[in-house]
Amino acid sequence: MxxxxxxxxxxxxxxxxxxxxxxxxxxxxxxxxxxxxxxxxxxxxxxxxxxxxxxxxxxxxxxxxxxxxxxxxxxxxxxxxxxxxxxxxxxxxxxxxxxxxxxKPDSSSYITQSRAKEIALADAGVKAANAVFLKANLDWDDGRAQYEVEFYSGNTEYDYDIDALTGAILSSDRELENFDIGTVSSGSGNVISAEKAKSIALNRAPSGSTVVKCQLDRDDGRTIYEVELRNGRMEYDCDIDAVSGQILKWESDYDD
Structure with missing residues (x-):
């Protein structure tokens, strides 16, 4: 045609x-x-x-x-x-x-996940005993290895990006909200199911991809699904709006 x-x-x-x-x-x-x-x-x-x-x-x-x-x-x-x-x-x-x-630099030069958490807690002024960590993942973004650290303390959500080589804080964000991560389930309100979120992510990913994580989370005042997929040595990270099903973020990375 x-x-x-x-x-x-x-x-x-x-x-x-x-x-x-x-x-x-x-x-x-x-x-x-x-x-x-x-x-x-x-x-x-x-x-x-x-x-x-x-x-x-x-x-x-x-x-x-x-x-x-x-x-x-x-x-x-x-x-x-x-x-x-x-x-x-x-x-x-x-x-x-x-x-x-x-x-990419040798990963043996990176700070540890525990150290990344300590840096985030110290900057936030939060004691470890009062924090609930949602993630502290090593990632690669804009040509730089970094830890993505996210945790709750009380009703405040904290998000940090920390340079995995130097320990420098690249970005930080905190948000006050009335949200308890333990009270939200995939069957509550108008939130789509985890299976639906997986289906949306798989439809976007190359054929043959497999979901390795699908987690309900809260980010910037919005309930989302964080979905991770793998296809061979390719890794895909996807954020999906848990109400509308819209893909909010899509990132791919080669796992060496």
Whole structure:
């Protein structure tokens, strides 16, 4: 099927060539009317892959003048590459999984999870005996290893991002709320079930992914499901609004 004028200004769909092995691709936007052939499918390692944007909406793949165009972030992240954008140079920067792994510091240099908790508690002025930790996970974000620490004390929620190498606090947030994590269940109110949340996450993830965690949580005054999935050595983290089922956050990481 062909569509005329199907994409105007196709800078948002970048050229994908041989799974993109380059480390930097510059995107140049142009405003024009073009005739394209749509309905093009993608498979990764034999499994059907449906590219989606940050909001979980399907993004079309199409042919134009014999060249296939596809959303570079969705495809490259599914292939295990790290994708970032440099607004200063208008450049999409790609890093292959092996290069990303080689650039990461030795994990033996990281502070421990216990130390990350101590740093967060000290900054919050909360004693360990008065805190209920929801998570203290080692993660990789924006090219940096960091601990994501979240805990409750009384009716206050604390969120910290702590540099795993230096122990520096990268970000912190606290929110006062009338919420008891122990009183919320997947069957209460209009909250969707855990199975529904898993289904939403699996529908977004590449074929063959497996859910390894699905936890009801509270973040920024909103009840959410935190869902973690794995597919080979790829790890996916998904936050889903527990009422609407909307995907609020989607992150992928190569586990080396």
């Amino acid at each position: 062909k569509k005329t004028g199907y994409w105007k200004g196709f800078g948002s769909a970048l050229l994908l060539v041989a799974m993109v092995t380059a480390l930097g691709v510059t995107a140049t936007a142009a405003s024009r009317s073009i005739e394209v052939e749509d309905g093009i499918g993608i498979s990764i390692n034999g499994a059907k892959f449906t590219p989606r944007d940050a909001d979980g909406k399907k993004v079309p793949v199409f042919l134009y003048n014999g060249t296939t165009y596809a959303p570079i972030r969705a495809v490259c992240e599914a292939a295990g590459m790290e994708v970032s954008y440099d607004s200063a140079t208008d450049t999409v920067e790609l890093v292959t999984a092996d290069r990303a792994a080689s650039q």
